[in-house]
Amino acid sequence: MDNISFKAMVVTEVSDKQFVREIKQKHIDDLPAGDVLINVQYSSLNYKDALSASGNKGVTKKYPHTPGIDAAGVVEESSSPKFKSGEQVLVTGYDLGMNTPGGYAEYIRVPENWVVKLPENLTLRESMIYGTAGFTAALSCFKLINSGITPDKGPVLVTGATGGVGSIALSILVKSGYEVVAVNGIVDEAEYLLELGAKEVISIEEADDQSGRPLLKPRWAGAIDTVAGNVLSTAIKTTQYGGAVTCCGNVGAAELHSSIFPFIINGITLLGVDSVNCPVDMRMKVWNKVASDWKLDRLEKITTELPSLEALEERIGLILEGKSRGRAIVKVPG
Ligand SMILES: NC(=O)c1ccc[n+]([C@@H]2O[C@H](COP(=O)([O-])OP(=O)(O)OC[C@H]3O[C@@H](n4cnc5c(N)ncnc54)[C@H](OP(=O)(O)O)[C@@H]3O)[C@@H](O)[C@H]2O)c1
Numbered sequence: 001m002d003n004i005s006f007k008a009m010v011v012t013e014v015s016d017k018q019f020v021r022e023i024k025q026k027h028i029d030d031l032p033a034g035d036v037l038i039n040v041q042y043s044s045l046n047y048k049d050a051l052s053a054s055g056n057k058g059v060t061k062k063y064p065h066t067p068g069i070d071a072a073g074v075v076e077e078s079s080s081p082k083f084k085s086g087e088q089v090l091v092t093g094y095d096l097g098m099n100t101p102g103g104y105a106e107y108i109r110v111p112e113n114w115v116v117k118l119p120e121n122l123t124l125r126e127s128m129i130y131g132t133a134g135f136t137a138a139l140s141c142f143k144l145i146n147s148g149i150t151p152d153k154g155p156v157l158v159t160g161a162t163g164g165v166g167s168i169a170l171s172i173l174v175k176s177g178y179e180v181v182a183v184n185g186i187v188d189e190a191e192y193l194l195e196l197g198a199k200e201v202i203s204i205e206e207a208d209d210q211s212g213r214p215l216l217k218p219r220w221a222g223a224i225d226t227v228a229g230n231v232l233s234t235a236i237k238t239t240q241y242g243g244a245v246t247c248c249g250n251v252g253a254a255e256l257h258s259s260i261f262p263f264i265i266n267g268i269t270l271l272g273v274d275s276v277n278c279p280v281d282m283r284m285k286v287w288n289k290v291a292s293d294w295k296l297d298r299l300e301k302i303t304t305e306l307p308s309l310e311a312l313e314e315r316i317g318l319i320l321e322g323k324s325r326g327r328a329i330v331k332v333p334g
């Protein structure tokens with residue numbers, strides 16, 4: 001393909017710890033080598049994107065950089081026999097948008113093993129409403145359910161419930177017949193969470209026990225946590241005998257302090273969830289669930305569509321302040 005120019009967000013370090021975001025023209029030859037060149041139609045905004053777009057070197061080591069850990073589009077060129085030009089595909093995870101130029105651009109070029117064929121019954125736009133956050137939510141539900149937590153065992157707690165991962169996990173659990181108790185943090189969004197199907201909404205104070213006691217009254221059969229820190233340790237000590245707790249995120253803290261007692265007295269299982277390097281067979285299983293039994297009827301309710309790369313700016317600020325709700329997708333072609 002000719003070395004055409006295309007639009008992309010470029011984050012540049014202008015001085016020590018100062019970063020600017022601009023929408024600029026890049027060229028196809030600026031992209032790294034790879035098997036599949038994709039013309040991106042939609043991307044999405046995750047917590048990790050906001051960190052990469054604001055100079056967090058734990059996520060992105062080298063700038064200038066184009067963020068966007070999710071991308072959905074059409075294969076433009078492929079040297080892989082697995083993909084043909086014109087095919088609809090999506091990429092989430094691996095190194096996309098971290099240290100590889102990501103989905104906030106009209107083109108990406110990636111290795112073939114990062115690319116997933118768009119599942120039947122899902123559009124490119126819908127796949128980005130799920131994106132990494134939705135895939136992580138679905139993987140968390142998959143692990144929780146496979147650990148034996150069935151709807152008859154009792155309610156499931158979801159923390160960070162207004163966020164991308166939390167909103168989708170809540171919705172999938174409700175669709176699968178679970179009673180969900182949602183934790184509402186910074187902004188009062190109880191009405192939204194009840195509309196998504198939560199049976200009860202509790203405050204962040206109630207979910208953040210300060211007593212220091214090793215075990216508390218059992219309240220849930222399981223929990224899906226996105227916050228970590230004391231909120232996760234509270235979820236672990238309020239889960240009933242034989243229950244399971246998934247953890248995938250650290251919006252609240254990067255630590256977990258817990259006594260051993262929930263594990264050795266209540267037999268609690270702590271399930272780690274990683275969407276980045278999740279093996280391809282598990283990836284396909286979870287995407288197929290997302291496109292079938294778990295396909296949400298009211299995706300638009302949790303979605304904000306940003307009309308252009310330029311519109312990402314405001315939403316990045318909101319996500320960093322913990323004030324965004326649901327999922328934001330961005331229409332890439334300008
Ligand atoms: N392991 C993986 O593969 C993987 C994949 C995707 C995401 N993640 C991680 O999962 C987490 C959630 O991602 P996301 O995309 O859902 O983020 P998000 O859309 O920004 O949502 C996070 C939610 O957490 C709550 N929150 C924010 N700051 C908080 C604080 N200081 N204390 C307590 N609650 C707070 C807010 O909900 P409320 O106001 O309702 O509490 C917020 O809506 C992030 O840490 C992300 O990096 C991990």
